[in-house]
Amino acid sequence: AQLDTLDIIVLAVLLLGTVAYFTKGTYWAVYGDPYGNSLAQANGAAKSGKSRNIIEKLEQSGKNCVVFYGSQTGTAEDYASRLAKEGHSRFGLNTMVADLEDYDFDNLDQFPEDKLAVFVLATYGEGEPTDNAVEFYEFISSDDISFSGGLGAEDKPLASLKYVTFGLGNNTYEHYNSMVRNVDKFLTKLGATRLGKAGEGDDGAGTMEEDFLAWKEPMWADVAKQMCLEERESVYEPVFEIAEKPDMDAEEDTVYLGEPNKNHLEGSQKGPFNANNPFIAPIAESKELFTAKDRNCLHMEIDISGSNLTYTTGDHIAIWPTNAGKEVDRFLNILGITSKRHMVIAVKGLDPTAKVPFPSPTTYDAAIRYHMExxxxxxxxxxxxxxxxxxxxxxxxxxxxxxxxxxxxxQTVIDRNLNLAQLLEILSNGQPWVKVPFSLMIEGLVKIQPRYYSISSSSSVQKDKIAITAVVESLSKPNSPHILKGVTTNYLLALKQKQHGDPDPDPHGLNYALTGPRNKYDGIHVPVHVRHSNFKLPSDPTKPIIMVGPGTGVAPFRAFVQERAAQALAGQAVGKTVLFFGCRRKQEDFLYENEWDQYKKDLGDNFILHVAFSRDGPKKVYVQHKIEEFAEELDKLLQQKAYFYVCGDAANMAREVNALLAQIISKQRGIPESKAEEIVKAMRASNQYQEDVW
Ligand code: FAD
Known part of the structure; x- marks a missing residue:
């Protein structure tokens, strides 16, 4: 696929946008690690003039091992803290955990020989570093890298550095674990010595945890050997001190009852709103899109006016969830702390390098409800x-x-979809686990993560209202006593029920605190921020586009079609706009069925909708079948440089569509499949093929 001038301009703008986006954290302090230490940062703990010199930090704090993490959804951060704990408790290493974005790396050449650096690195999207690892990655991968000691890449500047590395990836993506693979390659090339294997965990195969567990034992054996460490009987040492404050009233205005940071606590929400600081947005409208009784799909319009938040078509919105009251109660009960749920607690790191993952002082109830996964x-x-x-x-x-x-x-846990409190409850027959230190729960559970949604509205049509299309997660397992209820989507469903004055707002008694801390979310509000993406329409509306989005994968395409319909109504020329959508049944889950009719009127023959119903006829029909039927026209459009978009299920659908496209190109153009695969790759590389998959 050749690029014309306009494409090049579009790509240049996209690239500039990407650079601007990725550098915001550095130059405009808008984005930090969305997760890494968001709360600590919002409270001014991380960036308040602290040293970015890791060697100095290790010296000052008497540590001999730093575990860096590049984390997007919190898992890499969790693994990093587990490794740090284990290194200390089993091998007597003096460990600390560090966010990659908090340090500079040009002095790595002076890293002491008797110390160890561990890198736990997630790969994000199309082989990219996580937001908090962008700067580190740019530095370490640079062709003209030079260190403060004056040595460059040729001179093995990292000869004194010993390191360990583990990557978190997903084999359904093309660039599987590319972060850990590349970083390992660069470090080795620069003369550093790796201890143990470069581990790789695979989320795609669902084996991340087991991959991690299997990797770490031989790794520790190697580290122990090389660093002459002796394994000892590991004894639990808490990371945090939990000081109960019976004299304090939870209603005092210095106590965090779920407010994400100081601004929110002090009553005024102040921008800029971002991954460290959500905007408490009104939900302007909410409705259900499925007619099926047992499945729910929500359409919500979130009002961002007055927040200074902006979005462009194709971006994502992050929703900050609240845990269900039912699960908060279960958790408190099983720890035997229900009677003191509103006790004020001050949580502090026992070691200066330990970061408390939520603002303090708070209460047990608030910490569990708003901050712990x-x-x-x-x-x-x-x-x-x-x-x-x-x-x-x-x-x-x-x-x-x-x-x-x-x-x-x-068999006993994963296949029954149990959460921790459910498991403990079953095992002890409800007897409380009063010996568990609360610090251990903070250490062992990930901090609650915002969930992302592909925005299903066009920013040029409704710049102040962000639409989402979210299917409510509810999974029963025959061998489980509990129905798994997705944290965020059930919270949103409860908000929708409340907005509509539903008499039975909560069929499973989930009992959310819908009005939020100190009733600050009353009147149907939800905390959000916007994450910009590279999933974009061509800037030239006359370019043809082909979109594949079954199920909720249709979300961003509703936005794309909405935008093109508005352009057509405004008299602009609009190119062919082809959408492949799939669902179970026409009568049940055909998302936005009526809207497509309207867009068809606005766009005329330029809008083509292909729908696959998997359960309406004797044969299961999926979007892949519809794409095959349309192969000839599709290839013609691709030759006219149509943009090709896929959104939705990463594990199966997106992969299959990728393979199918190569088959179609091969057949239609009469070229070998290997050549067609090259073409698909080139389309991806030039952004002619874009994915928004999860
Ligand atoms: P969670 O509580 O996070 O659970 C999600 C899943 O995790 C469960 O279904 C289950 O498989 C597993 N799980 C959770 N707890 C357990 C347990 N105890 N035991 C075993 N398994 C468990 N979704 C949409 O509906 N529409 C969109 O437009 C959309 N866009 C997205 C865009 C991006 C970039 C990304 C990354 C995701 C997107 N998603 C979208 C998915 C969305 O972010 C959420 O993952 C989804 O809504 C579920 O969130 P939840 O909090 O309700 O469920």
């Missing part, structure tokens, strides 16, 4: 750690067994 899948390693705090010897033995046996763990 209490419903997530349970980690097997955490089960092993918790065993020592079991209420009885029998329960302890069962925990040791579950923690030690991969298959048994899957």
């Amino acid at each position: 209490i419903c997530a899948p349970v980690s097997r390693q955490f089960v092993s750690t918790l065993a020592q705090f079991a209420p009885t010897e029998e329960v302890k033995a069962e925990m040791v067994k579950i923690g030690g046996d991969k298959d048994y763990f899957h």
Whole structure:
């Protein structure tokens, strides 16, 4: 696929946009790591003139091992803190955890020989670094890298650096684990010595945790050997001090009851609103899109007027969830702390390098409800750690067994979709686990993550209102006593029910605190921020586009078509706009069925909608089948440089469509498949093929 001048201009603008976006954190302090230490940062803990010199930091704090993380959704950060804890408790290393974005790396050439650097690196999207690792990656991958000691790449400047590395990736993406692979390659090339293997965890195969556990044992053996460390009986040492303040009233205005940062606590929400500082946005409108009784899909319009937040068509909005009251209660009960749920607690790192993942002072209730991911899948390693705090010897033995046996763990925990409190409740028969230190829960659970949604409205049509299209997660398993309820989508469903004055707002008694901390979310509000993406329409509206978006994958395409329809109404020439949509049944989950009719009127023959229903006829029809039927026209459009977009399920659909496209090109153009695959690759590289998949 050749590029014409306009494409090049568009790409240049996109590239500039990307650079601007990625450098915001540095130059305009708009974006930090969306997750890494967002709350700590918002409270002024991280960037208040602290040294960015890691070697100095290690010296001053008496540490000999730093575990850096490049994290987007919190998992890499969690693994980093687990490695740091284990290094300390089992091998006596003096460890600290560090956000890659908090340090400079030009003095890595002076990294002391007797210390260890660990890099836990997630790969994001199309082989990209996570937001907080962008600067590190740019530095370490630079062709003309030079260090403060004056040495450049040729001179093995990192000869004294010993490192360990683990990557978090997803094999459904083309650039599987490219961050860890590349960083490992660069570090080795610069003369550094890796201990153990460069580990790789695969989220696509669902084996991340097991990959991590299997990698770390031989890695520790190697580290112990090379650094002459002796393994010792590991004893739990808390990372945080939890000071209960019975004299303080939770209503005092210095106590955080779920407010994400100081601005919010002090009552005025102040921008800029971003990943560290959400905007409490009114939900202007909400409705359900499915007619099926047992499945829900929400359309919501979130009002961002007056916030200074902006978006462009194709961006994502992040929603900050609140845990369901039912699960908060369960968690408090199983720890035996229900009676003191509103006790004020001051949480502080026992070590100066330990960051508290939420603002303090707070209460047990607020920390659990707003800041801890209490419903997530349970980690097997955490089960092993918790065993020592079991209420009885029998329960302890069962925990040791579950923690030690991969298959048994899957059978008893993962295959039943249990969260931690549900598991503990089942194992102890409801007897509270009063010996578990609360610090351990903060250490062992990930901090709650905002969830992303592909914006389903066009910014040129409604710049102040962001639409989302979200399917509500509700999963039953035959062998589980609990229905898994997605954290964010059920919270949004409850908000919708409230907005509509539904008499039965909560069929599963989830009981959300919908009015938020100190009723600050009353009147149907939800905390949000916007994340800009590179998933964009061609700037020239006459360019043809082909969109593949089954299910909620249609979200950004509703925005694309809405935008093109408005352009057509305004008299602009608009190119062919082809959408492949798929769902189960016409009568049940055909998203935006009526709207497409209107867009068809506005765009005329330039809008073509192909719909695949998988359960309406005797044969299952998917978008892939419809694409095949349309192969000839599709290839013609591609030859006219149509942009090709895929959105939705990463694991199966997006992969299959990618392969199918190569087959179609091969067949239509009479060229070998390998050549067609090259063409598809080139389309991806030049942004003619764009994905927004999850
Ligand atoms: P969660 O609580 O996060 O659960 C999600 C899943 O995790 C569950 O279905 C289950 O498979 C697993 N899980 C959770 N807890 C457990 C447990 N205890 N045991 C075992 N498994 C468990 N979604 C949309 O509907 N529309 C969109 O437009 C959209 N756009 C997206 C764009 C991007 C860039 C990304 C990254 C994601 C997008 N998503 C979208 C997905 C969305 O972000 C959420 O992941 C989704 O809504 C589920 O969130 P939740 O909090 O309700 O569920």
